[in-house]
Amino acid sequence: MDDEREGQGLNPSQRRHLLTSCQYADKLLSEIEAVLAASQSKSPFPKYKSDISPAQAKVVQDYISRMRAQVVRILAGQGIQIPAPMFGSAHSIRVTLSFVDIAFDEVRAKRMAGYGKLPPSVATELAGLADEMQGIVSRLGAYLAQGESGDLGRRLQRLERAGSDIVAVKALERAIGRHGLVEFRPALATIIDRLEGDSFEIAVFGRVSSGKSSLLNHIVGQDVLPVGVNPITAVPTRLVYGAEPRATAWFADRKPEQFDVGRLAEFVTEQHNPANRDHVTRIVVELPAARLQEGIVYVDTPGLGSLATAGAAETKAYLPRCDLGVVLIDAGSTLTEDDLATIQALYDAGTPASVVLSKADLPAPADRDRARQYVTDHIRSDLGLSLPVDAVSIKDGYTELLENWLAKEILPLYDRHAELARQSVNRKIGALRLGVEAALKARMKHSGHSHGADAARLQDLETELRKAAGRIAEARGECMNLTDALLDCAGGLIRTAAGALVETWTSDRNAVRGGAFLKARIEAAAAEKSARIASLVEEAALKSGRALAKTARTLGGEDRPEEDDLLDVLKDMPRFDLGNLEMEIAPGAISSLLGRRWVRARIERRIGKAAGRQISAAASVYARVSQAWVRRTFTDLQSRFDSYADAYRAQLGRLTTNRALGLEEEQALREDLAALAGADQGDAARQDAPGAIT
Ligand SMILES: Nc1nc2c(ncn2[C@@H]2O[C@H](COP(=O)(O)OP(=O)(O)OP(=O)(O)O)[C@@H](O)[C@H]2O)c(=O)[nH]1
Numbered sequence: 001m002d003d004e005r006e007g008q009g010l011n012p013s014q015r016r017h018l019l020t021s022c023q024y025a026d027k028l029l030s031e032i033e034a035v036l037a038a039s040q041s042k043s044p045f046p047k048y049k050s051d052i053s054p055a056q057a058k059v060v061q062d063y064i065s066r067m068r069a070q071v072v073r074i075l076a077g078q079g080i081q082i083p084a085p086m087f088g089s090a091h092s093i094r095v096t097l098s099f100v101d102i103a104f105d106e107v108r109a110k111r112m113a114g115y116g117k118l119p120p121s122v123a124t125e126l127a128g129l130a131d132e133m134q135g136i137v138s139r140l141g142a143y144l145a146q147g148e149s150g151d152l153g154r155r156l157q158r159l160e161r162a163g164s165d166i167v168a169v170k171a172l173e174r175a176i177g178r179h180g181l182v183e184f185r186p187a188l189a190t191i192i193d194r195l196e197g198d199s200f201e202i203a204v205f206g207r208v209s210s211g212k213s214s215l216l217n218h219i220v221g222q223d224v225l226p227v228g229v230n231p232i233t234a235v236p237t238r239l240v241y242g243a244e245p246r247a248t249a250w251f252a253d254r255k256p257e258q259f260d261v262g263r264l265a266e267f268v269t270e271q272h273n274p275a276n277r278d279h280v281t282r283i284v285v286e287l288p289a290a291r292l293q294e295g296i297v298y299v300d301t302p303g304l305g306s307l308a309t310a311g312a313a314e315t316k317a318y319l320p321r322c323d324l325g326v327v328l329i330d331a332g333s334t335l336t337e338d339d340l341a342t343i344q345a346l347y348d349a350g351t352p353a354s355v356v357l358s359k360a361d362l363p364a365p366a367d368r369d370r371a372r373q374y375v376t377d378h379i380r381s382d383l384g385l386s387l388p389v390d391a392v393s394i395k396d397g398y399t400e401l402l403e404n405w406l407a408k409e410i411l412p413l414y415d416r417h418a419e420l421a422r423q424s425v426n427r428k429i430g431a432l433r434l435g436v437e438a439a440l441k442a443r444m445k446h447s448g449h450s451h452g453a454d455a456a457r458l459q460d461l462e463t464e465l466r467k468a469a470g471r472i473a474e475a476r477g478e479c480m481n482l483t484d485a486l487l488d489c490a491g492g493l494i495r496t497a498a499g500a501l502v503e504t505w506t507s508d509r510n511a512v513r514g515g516a517f518l519k520a521r522i523e524a525a526a527a528e529k530s531a532r533i534a535s536l537v538e539e540a541a542l543k544s545g546r547a548l549a550k551t552a553r554t555l556g557g558e559d560r561p562e563e564d565d566l567l568d569v570l571k572d573m574p575r576f577d578l579g580n581l582e583m584e585i586a587p588g589a590i591s592s593l594l595g596r597r598w599v600r601a602r603i604e605r606r607i608g609k610a611a612g613r614q615i616s617a618a619a620s621v622y623a624r625v626s627q628a629w630v631r632r633t634f635t636d637l638q639s640r641f642d643s644y645a646d647a648y649r650a651q652l653g654r655l656t657t658n659r660a661l662g663l664e665e666e667q668a669l670r671e672d673l674a675a676l677a678g679a680d681q682g683d684a685a686r687q688d689a690p691g692a693i694t
C-alpha cells in the first residue's frame, strides 16, 4: 500500500500534521509581531523595552514575511487549502470590549472595598472614571456595530462620485479623522445620512398619548402605527414611500430584519419591546401613500414628559436631526414645561417647529380657541418665540381642521423640500464646523506652552469633570435607596401622623380630628421624603453644571452651558396622593395619665386598622412612581451632562497628554483650519447666488 502511494504526496494525516505545524509556527510569528508592535505602542504599560530600532523592526518583519510566503508555497505545492478565518474581527473586538467594560467596573468603590475603606473623594473620582470609560467602550461598540456604514470617508467618496458638492463636509471629515475628534462623529454621520438620503424629515413630538401615532396614521391614510392609551411607541419609526408596504428594523447587535407591516407592534411598542430591549436602532416603514412622495419622510417618536419611558431619551437624541418638528399639545390636558422644552430644543437645533393642539374634538369650540390662544401666549412669553398654533383632530367631523393645518403648514414644504433640506443640512454643517474649529483652535492655542501651571490646571478640570460624573452616579444610588425605602414607608407615615395628633391634643384636649387632618399630615411627611430626593438631584445637577461651565470657560468655544443649565431635569416630581381618608378620631378615653408614648401607639393602631391598607397601597404606588422618576431623571441628567462633557474630556485629553505640536501636526492643524474657513466662504457664496440652490 505505502509503496503505491509513494510519489503521490502526503496521506491525509500527514497533510493535517503539516498544516497544523505551519499554523503553529505562524501563531508564534504573530506573537513576535505583537512584541514588535508592543515596542512601538503608545500603551502606558509597555510590556517590552523598546531596544529595537525601527530599522531593525523592519528587517525582522521582512524575514517574517519571507517565512510566510514560503509556507504558503509549500502548502499550495501539496494542494493543501488554507482554511478561511472563522471569526469576524468586528465581532471579536466587541466581545473583548465587553471584558474591558468589566475590567473598568472593577475600579468602582464597591469592588475596591475588599481592600480597605476608600476615602470618599477618591471613591467619587473612581466612579466617574468607570462611567467615563464604560461610556467610551459602549460608543466604540456601537460604532463597530454600524458595520460599513460607519466608514464615513468611503460614504463621502460615493457622494462625490455621484456629483454632490461636499467641499465643507469633506474638510470636516478630514479634520475629524486626522485629529481624532471622535466626539464629533455622530453629528458628521447625521449630515452624511441626510446628504445621501435627500429626504425631508417631518417628525412628530409630544408627551405620551398626545396622539402622535394616531395623527400620522391619519396623514398616511392607513392604521399602520400602533396606538393606545398607555405609553405605546418605544422606538422612533420612519414612514417613507415604497411601492409595496414593507418594514425593516436595524439592530445594534445583529443583521437588519425585514418584516410585514402588520408586525410593527412587535418591534416598536413598549409592550412588546419594553425599553427597547431588542436594541432596535432604526425602523423604516415603506408605504405606497400619496403623502409620502418625493423624499418626504414622517417620523413617529416615543412620547416625552412625566409618563415617558426609556424611549424618551431616543427621542431627545433624535430631535436635532429632523428638518421640521411638529409638536403636539393635547387639548385634553394643559401645556407643560416638557412641551415648552421640546419647542426650545428644536429652536436651539435651528429646526423650524409647527405647534399643534391635538384632540381638538375634546373641548368645546370656544374653549379650544382659548386653549390655542393660551398656548400661543405662553410660547411667546416663556420662550420669546412667535409661532402659529393650529388645532387638529382625527375624529370624524373634524377633517377640515386637519386639512387646514396640512394645507397651511405642511404641504407647502413638499414643493420646497429639496431646497429646505439643503438649508437644513447647511445649518447642521455650520454648527458642526463651529465645534470642530473651536477644538482645533484650542489645540493650537494650548500647544507648546502647556507647561507647568497650564497643564496642571487642565488636569484639575479633567479631575473635576470625572468627580462630577461620579457624583451623579452616587446621587443616583442614594436616590434609588431612598425610593426603595419608600416601599415600606406606610408605618412611618402613620407614626408621624399619630405624633401630630398627640401634639394637637396637648393644646386642645377635646379636638376631634377627621380624615382631612390625617391626610394632610401623612402627605406632608411623604413630601419631606420627596424633598430629600429632590435636594440630592438638585445638588448633583448644580455641581455637575458648575464643573461644565468652568471647563467651558477655560476651553472657550461657542456652545457654553450656564451653571444652572442642568437644573431643569428636576421637574414633575411625583406627589404622594392618598385620596380621601374617611375616618374620625377623638381623644375619647385616652387619658393624659397614660403617657404620650402609649397614647401614640394606640392611635397608630387605630389609624392602621381604619386606613392601613389604603395608606400602604398609596405608599407602594408612590414608591414605584418615584423609582421610575428617579431613573428617568438621572438618565436625563447623565445624558445632558455627557453631551457637553464628552467633547470637553476629549479636548482636555488632547491638550494635557503632551507635548508641543510636532511640525507635521501643526501644519495639519493649519491646513484643516484654512480648509474649514475656505469651505465656509464657499458655502456663503453659493447661498448668496440666487437660484444656485438645487
Ligand atoms: N378624542 C381624540 N382622541 C384621540 C385623538 N388622537 C388620538 N386620540 C387617542 O389618544 C390616545 C393616544 O393616542 P396615540 O396616537 O397612541 O398617542 P401617542 O402620542 O402616539 O402616544 P405614545 O406613543 O404612547 O407616546 C389613543 O387612545 C387615541 O385613540 C383625537 O384627535 N381625538
Ligand SMILES: [Mg+2]
Pocket (backbone or CB within 6 Å): 212, 213, 214, 226, 227, 232, 233, 300, 301
Ligand atoms: Mg405613539
